[in-house]
Amino acid sequence: ELKDNTIIIVFGASGDLAKKKTLPALFGLFRQGFLPRDTHIVGYARTKMDQAEFEKRATSNIKGADDPETANQIEAFKQRLSYVSGGYEDGESFDKLNAHLQEIESHYQSKECNRIFYLALPPTVFIPVSQHIKEHCYVSKGGVNRIIIEKPFGKDLESARHLLSSVKQYWTEDETFRIDHYLGKEMVKNLLVLRFANVALGACWDKNYISNVQITFKEPFGTEGRGGYFDEFGMIRDVIQNHLLQVLTILTMERPVSFAAEDIRDEKVKVLRSIPPVEKEDCLLGQYVSANGKPGYLDDNTVPPNSVCPTYAATTLWIHNPRWEGVPFILKAGKALNEAKVEVRIQFKDVTQGIFKDIARNELVIRIQPSEAVYLKMNAKTPGLYTRAIPTEMDLTYKRRFTEAKIPEAYESLILDTLRGDHSNFVRHDELDYAWKIFTPILHWIDGKNGQRPKPSPYPYGSRGPKELDGFIKKYGYKRADDA
Numbered sequence: 334e335l336k337d338n339t340i341i342i343v344f345g346a347s348g349d350l351a352k353k354k355t356l357p358a359l360f361g362l363f364r365q366g367f368l369p370r371d372t373h374i375v376g377y378a379r380t381k382m383d384q385a386e387f388e389k390r391a392t393s394n395i396k397g398a399d400d401p402e403t404a405n406q407i408e409a410f411k412q413r414l415s416y417v418s419g420g421y422e423d424g425e426s427f428d429k430l431n432a433h434l435q436e437i438e439s440h441y442q443s444k445e446c447n448r449i450f451y452l453a454l455p456p457t458v459f460i461p462v463s464q465h466i467k468e469h470c471y472v473s474k475g476g477v478n479r480i481i482i483e484k485p486f487g488k489d490l491e492s493a494r495h496l497l498s499s500v501k502q503y504w505t506e507d508e509t510f511r512i513d514h515y516l517g518k519e520m521v522k523n524l525l526v527l528r529f530a531n532v533a534l535g536a537c538w539d540k541n542y543i544s545n546v547q548i549t550f551k552e553p554f555g556t557e558g559r560g561g562y563f564d565e566f567g568m569i570r571d572v573i574q575n576h577l578l579q580v581l582t583i584l585t586m587e588r589p590v591s592f593a594a595e596d597i598r599d600e601k602v603k604v605l606r607s608i609p610p611v612e613k614e615d616c617l618l619g620q621y622v623s624a625n626g627k628p629g630y631l632d633d634n635t636v637p638p639n640s641v642c643p644t645y646a647a648t649t650l651w652i653h654n655p656r657w658e659g660v661p662f663i664l665k666a667g668k669a670l671n672e673a674k675v676e677v678r679i680q681f682k683d684v685t686q687g688i689f690k691d692i693a694r695n696e697l698v699i700r701i702q703p704s705e706a707v708y709l710k711m712n713a714k715t716p717g718l719y720t721r722a723i724p725t726e727m728d729l730t731y732k733r734r735f736t737e738a739k740i741p742e743a744y745e746s747l748i749l750d751t752l753r754g755d756h757s758n759f760v761r762h763d764e765l766d767y768a769w770k771i772f773t774p775i776l777h778w779i780d781g782k783n784g785q786r787p788k789p790s791p792y793p794y795g796s797r798g799p800k801e802l803d804g805f806i807k808k809y810g811y812k813r814a815d816d817a
């Protein structure tokens with residue numbers, strides 16, 4: 334764990350990700366006393382800005398700034414900030430940055446200094462930036478260097494391999510922290526505990542008891558202004574191939590030998606290797622159209638006219654191993670839907686017929702956001718002088734059960750892991766390779782690599798998704814409580 338003399342350099346400091354996530358997370362760690370003593374945070378981007386402007390931008394997304402205590406902490410945080418502007422592709426700019434870092438370090442007592450480089454940048458500059466940092470800003474004596482990068486890690490297997498091997502020329506696997514921010518979410522981290530600390534759950538965690546699993550991501554807003562980026566990627570690349578697949582691997586992997594990063598990632602990789610590429614028949618695509626006064630995807634003027642990019646996708650994955658053979662895992666995600674929700678829904682099999690008929694199935698739901706919860710849908714006797722079973726819930730809603738607890742932000746948790754040098758919640762290179770193998774053929778088909786691009790099914794802004802959705806899920810054996 335890094336104790337002191339640490340500089341965190343945020344590249345792309347004038348951008349959205351830094352403003353909305355990285356810098357507020359650094360503030361969160363700072364106020365809770367988790368940053369190493371005397372940590373400095375250096376913002377770096379092309380935009381020219383003076384110190385005051387950067388301080389303002391860096392703290393503009395901090396919640397509760399009108400509370401006097403928070404306001405004081407913000408002032409103290411500002412003392413830790415500085416900003417350097419420069420390009421991403423020329424060595425001189427990085428020399429200038431290095432001079433700035435050395436100046437800060439000259440005030441540190443000990444000579445051993447650590448540098449954490451956070452790339453909140455578009456993928457087009459990942460490679461030159463990682464090269465220039467290594468060549469111009471790497472501390473060679475004493476302290477550690479770490480680099481944090483974020484998706485998109487390429488667009489398919491080939492481009493991901495190119496990106497990874499290019500960065501690997503300069504940075505070792507040990508120094509590299511590939512973020513998938515879903516791995517920092519409290520309820521995703523909770524999966525390990527739910528599964529392996531509860532004998533009752535562990536005992537029915539397989540094809541003998543589970544009928545089907547859905548991992549669902551719903552957002553109530555469209556691409557609004559971000560269409561240019563989104564159109565190049567589409568819904569599968571944006572959240573399914575990474576965030577939802579990560580959730581799936583933790584949900585289905587065998588118990589790791591220990592909590593050590595390599596033990597966990599070895600098990601995740603084994604599951605990924607057991608999943609064949611997604612078939613066309615197991616894929617449903619949609620695109621939102623204007624409704625209720627809200628614009629359609631094609632009305633976003635950053636989107637190319639007539640784009641057939643999917644803003645909704647459902648893909649069913651199969652795991653060929655003894656635990657999961659035959660269980661469908663439906664990963665579905667969409668923009669401009671009726672609600673904001675990310676959840677895992679595990680539907681168990683029917684009870685054997687006999688004394689009860691037409692009874693609802695058990696379902697275990699893990700709600701990742703909003704309002705974190707775990708609940709088990711189960712049948713119970715209605716109170717009264719007769720025996721009738723009705724569906725009810727055993728409900729662990731975090732807000733009610735842990736009233737005092739503050740649920741950490743995913744980025745706080747992951748930046749802290751980086752400072753601690755813990756890779757458990759970061760994506761290993763081979764994990765990424767197998768993840769791309771599962772999705773590359775279907776993505777190439779969607780991209781029209783070998784023929785016409787498939788047309789997504791239209792769905793109204795604010796709806797549940799394409800009209801084919803219910804039929805799609807039913808095909809895999811999902812039974813709604815009312816069709817029991």
Ligand code: BG6
Pocket residue numbers: 514552571572675
């Ligand atoms: C990002 C996607 O990775 O995750 C966005 O690019 C998406 O499109 C976001 O909105 C969702 O993250 P969260 O934490 O809000 O669920």
